[in-house]
Amino acid sequence: MPAPSADELKRQAAAVALEAVAPGMRLGLGTGSTAAHFVDLLGAKVKAGLDVLCVPTSERTRAQAAALGVPLATLDEAPELDLTVDGADEFDAKMRLIKGGGGALLREKIVAAASKRFIVITDESKRVETLGAFPLPVEIDPFGAKATRLHVERVTRDLGLIGTVGPRLKPGGHVFVTDGGHLILDCAFGAISDPDALADRLSAIPGVVEHGLFIGLATAVVVAGRDGVVTLGRTGAA
Ligand SMILES: O=C(CO)[C@H](O)[C@H](O)COP(=O)(O)O
Numbered sequence: 001m002p003a004p005s006a007d008e009l010k011r012q013a014a015a016v017a018l019e020a021v022a023p024g025m026r027l028g029l030g031t032g033s034t035a036a037h038f039v040d041l042l043g044a045k046v047k048a049g050l051d052v053l054c055v056p057t058s059e060r061t062r063a064q065a066a067a068l069g070v071p072l073a074t075l076d077e078a079p080e081l082d083l084t085v086d087g088a089d090e091f092d093a094k095m096r097l098i099k100g101g102g103g104a105l106l107r108e109k110i111v112a113a114a115s116k117r118f119i120v121i122t123d124e125s126k127r128v129e130t131l132g133a134f135p136l137p138v139e140i141d142p143f144g145a146k147a148t149r150l151h152v153e154r155v156t157r158d159l160g161l162i163g164t165v166g167p168r169l170k171p172g173g174h175v176f177v178t179d180g181g182h183l184i185l186d187c188a189f190g191a192i193s194d195p196d197a198l199a200d201r202l203s204a205i206p207g208v209v210e211h212g213l214f215i216g217l218a219t220a221v222v223v224a225g226r227d228g229v230v231t232l233g234r235t236g237a238a
Contacts (some may be wrong), residue, residue, distance in 0.1 A: 030086025
């Protein structure tokens with residue numbers, strides 16, 4: 001049998017997370033190709049009669065879920081969620097994540113933080129010993145973007161992180177703008193030896209709206225690989 005593709009693995013992880021969904025739940029819906037599989041599978045359950053109310057983390061996910069007939073609310077309408085399911089760009093053994101490759105990190109973090117449980121779904125290529133192989137996205141306000149970028153460079157140099165900090169561009173060269181109207185700096189340093197310290201320092205910079213280090217948020221990471229699906233943490237209620 002041929003090895004499953006990365007896309008098939010993402011769908012397998014999404015299917016495991018779907019088992020944690022129960023009728024009546026309020027759900028956060030992540031963003032990205034893996035989260036899109038979850039939304040797709042959830043849509044089929046909703047069509048079959050599952051009653052849930054969902055808060056999407058991006059306009060892209062909102063459009064997908066709406067097209068599938070998934071009942072939607074804003075986070076203001078449903079400010080306390082039972083479960084959020086989302087992908088990640090990287091995770092380590094402590095379930096620390098880098099997120100934001102799809103540019104939705106701010107809403108993803110707000111929604112995850114409003115959830116009792118946060119299940120991350122990934123294929124095995126996202127597992128790392130040390131975070132940082134994937135460039136860290138940092139969302140910034142457009143006002144004073146150059147000053148904020150210099151500040152991010154200073155702070156990261158102080159922590160011994162050497163690399164590039166640059167604005168994310170769209171294909172064609174235009175600057176990428178998030179759903180919330182912010183910009184993203186992609187910070188490519190390689191191994192981040194102390195993600196907790198970096199998270200604290202970035203959060204303290206005026207102009208940084210949010211960063212893509214998700215620490216202490218994931219309650220489970222479902223990892224689909226060629227040898228099957230393994231779960232770090234607990235997908236079920238405690
Ligand atoms: O953080 C994200 C979007 O902001 C995504 O979860 C992350 O980029 C992973 O995406 P994919 O599932 O397509 O690999």
